[in-house]
Amino acid sequence: MGAAGLRDLARTVRLRAPSRAVPRAQGRGVMIGHVVYAHGSPCPTLVLDARRLPGDDEQLLDRLSSARKWLDAAGAGHVLKIALVEPSPHPLFDLDYRFVQALPRSPAAFDLRGSCGHSVLSSIVAGAESGLLPRLTPGMRVRVMVRNNGDHIVCETAEARRESALFDVHFVQSPPTPLSELLLAGSATTTVEADGRPVPVSLVSMGNPYVFVAASALGLSSTAELFADDPRLFDRLVRIRRATARLLGWPADGAFPKVAAVMAGAGGRIAVRAVSVPGWHPTIALTGAACVAAAVRIEGTAPWIAAQQAGVPDGTVDIVTSGGLSSVTSAVRDGVHEPELTWITVRGKRTTTLGSFPIEPLASLQSKEITACLSLSR
Structure with missing residues (x-):
């Protein structure tokens, strides 16, 4: 995806998706989705807070299927990577990450078997944006536990700007394999x-x-x-x-x-x-x-x-x-x-942040306090 395509998607998620968002005064919380593109990836990643989603896989995929239909209607149906993130309870890691590959044949088709390194980077950027992680600074290291396969990944920030970041990514084998x-x-x-x-x-x-x-x-x-x-x-x-x-x-x-x-x-x-x-x-x-x-x-x-x-x-x-x-x-x-x-x-893996927006099908899954803060920050 070139720069023009990135701008088009940014315009889609920033202008179209929030257009029907619930105002703060109505007091209803919605799930905030973050869209981040890791350069070299086939498509951007939609990053969601795993704490607000069902723990059962059948219920989870049903919710994600609804979100995919909504994204497609908003003009972002080509976003086929979904990352579910939350602060890690393990003292050696900062972020727990789970990858969901959306399959193009149907909004209800997914594969939970593997991982995606580009989406790990998108998750870190979104985590820093949403407050799950501290603000990214050069030299900062984020330790990620990949729930799909147990991988341990350390992402070192080489450069941090307002809408882009550059990382070196370390796959750590502990113990050696x-x-x-x-x-x-x-x-x-x-x-x-x-x-x-x-x-x-x-x-x-x-x-x-x-x-x-x-x-x-x-x-x-x-x-x-x-x-x-x-x-x-x-x-x-x-x-x-x-x-x-x-x-x-x-x-x-x-x-x-x-x-x-x-x-x-x-x-x-x-x-x-x-x-x-x-x-x-x-x-x-x-x-x-x-x-x-x-x-x-x-x-x-x-x-x-x-x-x-x-x-x-x-x-x-x-x-x-x-x-x-x-x-x-x-x-x-x-x-x-x-x-x-x-x-x-x-x-040398670079990311570009495209935007954050409420996702209507996931309404009431995120606290209204978070929704209000993100609305004010845009």
């Missing part, structure tokens, strides 16, 4: 059946579960072919993803595992093309970059082979995509029985 435990199939490569043909893939889970496919296995020999707007390549990757989901016993029409094609790029880089919801990922997911960095450390995986062909040194990987470049560093130590992953850092 043996590399073999990151392999969903127990081996560096496995085979799935797609289109009646066996396809070698690497199933790695770090940040999110990923299916990595060597570009050569897809008949691609150059980054120009990898980054081409080729619907046949997209459909092929989607079918591989669905076949892998069935192999894992997961819903084939969900969002996880993610899928990406990899190959050696020019200048000692790894080229990656990933599929998101509902199309090509414009760059690579923040969790995807972390997963590539982990996979590069595991001998025999498709990213490891691409790194060897590119001459990528251990530790730091530059990932080139059709939408830009990501730099990620991983640290591995010698364990008792095998190497162990200790941390991964993805640098």
